[in-house]
Amino acid sequence: MRILLWHVHGSWTDAFVRGRHDYLLPVLPDGGPWGLGRAGRDWPASVREVSLAGLDADGLDAVVLQRPEEAAEVARVLGRRPGVGLPAVYVEHNTPKGDVPFTLHPLAGQREIPVVHVTHFNELFWDSGRAPTMVIEHGIPDPGYLYTGEVPELGVVVNEPVRRGRVTGTDLLPGFAAAAPLQVFGMGGDGLHASTGIPPSRLRIRGDLKTAELHGELARCRAYVHPLRWTSLGLALLEAMHLGMPVLALATTEAARAVPPEAGGISTNVQELCRCAELLINDPEEARRRGKAAREAALERYGLDRFLADWDKVLAELRT
Secondary structure, eight states: OEEEEOOOOHHHHHHHTTSSSEEEEEBOTTOSTTOBTTTTOOOOTTEEEEOSTTSOGGGOOEEEEOSTTHHHHHHHHHSOOBTTTBOEEEEEOSOOOSSTTSOBOTTTTOSSSOEEESSHHHHHHSBOTTSOEEEOOOOBOOOOOOOOOOEEEEEEEOSSHHHHGGGGTGGGHHHHHHHSOEEEESTTOTTHHHHHOOOTTTEEEEEOOOHHHHHHHHTTEEEEEEOOSSOSOOHHHHHHHHHTOOEEEESOTTHHHHOOGGGEEEESOHHHHHHHHHHHHHOHHHHHHHHHHHHHHHHHHSBHHHHHHHHHHHHHHHTO
16 A cells, blocks of 8 residues: 655654555655654655655555644645545544543544544543544564663653653652662753752763664663653653563553563552662662563564554555
């Protein structure tokens, strides 16, 4: 199939475009949210950058929508209405915001475009109205077992922790920093020392690294911390589990289902998680044992082959 989609969520797209289809990503000279294209990603040759305006609309088999505005843009530029003149599916990456759990999904008033939630938590908490819904859980390209845990520090991957604050659990970082020094990876980390009060000796801001470099550096940390209060399911958490890292996660949203207790520690009691962090820092063998359990759980539930097979079924049904 020839599938049109925008490069919106890099990690999810990284898995989706590894299937057996042709993937067309709109590109613009200045990039941006409507024209990011491949953005230098090491993706298969079946992933092609295209000009939306110059695209042969009749040659498309389906469009994968990820933002409410995309359906109107496709209809305006290509003259084919998603869900009616063009097979379409909408991927909901995010948890609802606002008056949860009464938040109405943007596609709730229609039946033509099925909504695919990336977690069961998302499907449960969104009011999807008349829209048909299903869940396709995440899949991760396996980076391999890279864990060494040689550095007795805690790794965190979070984008915009200063701006997002309580959503990402930034206010919880001082407690973890008291248990062990932190390494924080991701975009927008500048100002984290000032906003948290954690001194540089207990928190290193590592920045936004390329995927392979991130995996290598993260796997050197003794354990991974997932302090996010309200998110669909951080893919960095699943990547850390694939790496073989023990993980410490708030038992909120889908993380409560994704992380078994033997994979590290999961609780809504932050003090419990901090005590578990201290245990793992002081006992490298126990950390390694729990990390192997984390990897086993991640491979079983969030493997790439299952993810792509689930999507093949949905895409095939769009054509019938």
